[in-house]
Amino acid sequence: MKLRVLSNQAKEAICAEFPKYPTKRSVLLPALWIAQDECGYLSEPAMMDIADLLDLTPVQVYDVATFYYMYHLKPVGKFHIQVCKTLSCGLVGANALIAYIQKRLEIRVGETTQDGLFSLKLVECLAACGSGPMMQINEDYYEHLTNQKVDQILDDLKRLGRSNLATSRFRLPMAI
Amino acid sequence: MPTYEKILLKNMERPGYTGSLTDYGHAGGYSALEKVLKAMSPQDVIETIKKSGLRGRGGAGFPTGVKWSFIPKDHPGPKYLCCNADESEPGTFKDRQLIENDPHAILEGIAIACFAIGAQTAYIYIRGEFFSGAKILNEAIAEAYRAGFLGKNILASGFSLDIYLHRGAGAYICGEETALLESIEGKRGKPRSKPPFPATHGLYQRPTVVNNVETMMNVPHIINRGSEWFAAIGAGKSTGTRIFSVSGPVKRPGNYEVPLGITFREMIYEHAGGMRSDKQLKAIIPGGASAAFFTPDQLDVKMDFESVAAAGSMLGSGGVTVMDEDTCMVWAAMNLLEFFHHESCGKCTPCREGSAWLLQILQRIEAGEGRLDDLHALESLSHKIEGMTVCAFGDAEVAPILSTIKHFRAEYEAHIEERRCPFRSNVVLAMAH
Numbered sequence: 001m002k003l004r005v006l007s008n009q010a011k012e013a014i015c016a017e018f019p020k021y022p023t024k025r026s027v028l029l030p031a032l033w034i035a036q037d038e039c040g041y042l043s044e045p046a047m048m049d050i051a052d053l054l055d056l057t058p059v060q061v062y063d064v065a066t067f068y069y070m071y072h073l074k075p076v077g078k079f080h081i082q083v084c085k086t087l088s089c090g091l092v093g094a095n096a097l098i099a100y101i102q103k104r105l106e107i108r109v110g111e112t113t114q115d116g117l118f119s120l121k122l123v124e125c126l127a128a129c130g131s132g133p134m135m136q137i138n139e140d141y142y143e144h145l146t147n148q149k150v151d152q153i154l155d156d157l158k159r160l161g162r163s164n165l166a167t168s169r170f171r172l173p174m175a176i
Numbered sequence: 177m178p179t180y181e182k183i184l185l186k187n188m189e190r191p192g193y194t195g196s197l198t199d200y201g202h203a204g205g206y207s208a209l210e211k212v213l214k215a216m217s218p219q220d221v222i223e224t225i226k227k228s229g230l231r232g233r234g235g236a237g238f239p240t241g242v243k244w245s246f247i248p249k250d251h252p253g254p255k256y257l258c259c260n261a262d263e264s265e266p267g268t269f270k271d272r273q274l275i276e277n278d279p280h281a282i283l284e285g286i287a288i289a290c291f292a293i294g295a296q297t298a299y300i301y302i303r304g305e306f307f308s309g310a311k312i313l314n315e316a317i318a319e320a321y322r323a324g325f326l327g328k329n330i331l332a333s334g335f336s337l338d339i340y341l342h343r344g345a346g347a348y349i350c351g352e353e354t355a356l357l358e359s360i361e362g363k364r365g366k367p368r369s370k371p372p373f374p375a376t377h378g379l380y381q382r383p384t385v386v387n388n389v390e391t392m393m394n395v396p397h398i399i400n401r402g403s404e405w406f407a408a409i410g411a412g413k414s415t416g417t418r419i420f421s422v423s424g425p426v427k428r429p430g431n432y433e434v435p436l437g438i439t440f441r442e443m444i445y446e447h448a449g450g451m452r453s454d455k456q457l458k459a460i461i462p463g464g465a466s467a468a469f470f471t472p473d474q475l476d477v478k479m480d481f482e483s484v485a486a487a488g489s490m491l492g493s494g495g496v497t498v499m500d501e502d503t504c505m506v507w508a509a510m511n512l513l514e515f516f517h518h519e520s521c522g523k524c525t526p527c528r529e530g531s532a533w534l535l536q537i538l539q540r541i542e543a544g545e546g547r548l549d550d551l552h553a554l555e556s557l558s559h560k561i562e563g564m565t566v567c568a569f570g571d572a573e574v575a576p577i578l579s580t581i582k583h584f585r586a587e588y589e590a591h592i593e594e595r596r597c598p599f600r601s602n603v604v605l606a607m608a609h
Binding site for chain 2: 033064069085
């Protein structure tokens, strides 16, 4: 079988999931993660590759990929910013923070900066309600946010590709 | 401030505790699994958990031992256990702390539960956003295999168990147990009609138990210290401790482990330090976004399953969201409806369409464009959603609306009569989505 866009490495990673489950279809969510990690988003050819590997039809793959919001069907920024807007964060300043990030990046929610570095999205509860307002950028959580912290995080990411303001092991309440 | 013995948070509050297998072992870790495998039968384990009175910590509060006893003993094929780590109920953030700081405690609980029900495969379903938690759990699973606490013939007992981590990808509904099973099967996370129940027709149509992270973590302690010890903690039929997540404008938001049955007053004013800037408390969500709002005159309600239910709400996920005098209740209900509308899986028409209509009406009231019959429309629509859906999501999405109308009707009316939100200056509206 010839793969359209996925690498052999991705194929191997997907096949390594098979022994964990009694059906091939159960590997669909892991396979979508592997493809997204490799390509940055889930293109139609990538989903067709997954369909072939899992003995599914392309539409079965598409059906599932469109249900879960963390799967990107279009490319996103190198740093994908997701700000929590649900009640607990809203009570401690999420809306003002969202307004600030939009102004600072000169984009609106749902857009990507022209250099392709940052995309901005609002999301529902990320289970960090005691340390809001908060956001997730790629794999990392950033909590207890202020405008100053946002400035530093965005600068760090632009310059270094990482920021040590990301939360390490989570524990609440923070030591006083 | 009253202090209580911590059970689940004890290890992680020791200075320098990393959650590694070595640290967990020094804290007595895996001794309960050893005791179970060497000296107990599956039936003994189930009876011990039943007698302890342990109830599910995910939201519904179903007795754990009873749930395990529903698994058919003579079933010929595989049985499964799924640990629900899809923590996504707004206001709840305890599992993240447990997973990241004491992962082996969860694995040990799962192993004991699997022995009790005769499962040789367990899946931990963790929400997709918890990248860090997934890494930590995967490392812990690998450590446990290397040490012989997982895999074939554990501690030479003849019992074998594989635990796999399955990552979600952003869907609140997958915390519902049958949606979670669908998701592991590689499908859209849509709840199944019950019956049949997972105990007989669960994952891959096999007998399955689904238990929350915090529930699993209680199990080794009950085995080690006995069901009488556990049953003596808490209040009435709500035994043991519970980790409550407190958020909103309080001085010390956080996760607090206390015996079930303390008051909301003690939780908010003692443990969480009271209101920021000493503002007045206005409303409390007692158990996650799916629970009806409480008002300050309910501060002395006890935080156990029965007392909160008797007072008209539910202890749910243990997520306590606190709101102060500056919070607009219409905005709060609207914010939660945005959540529910976004997360409705779309399977049942009343929930899918109803959440959109409810949200539309709330948005127009909040924007100062409400009509007097809107309150009636909200209530009548809500009553046509609750009880009319396959899962509890339908009941959940109307709880914030019905309870805010009940307690704060005048505030809704003020929005409509004054054609504006009286709290408008506190809220930035009209955000692009």
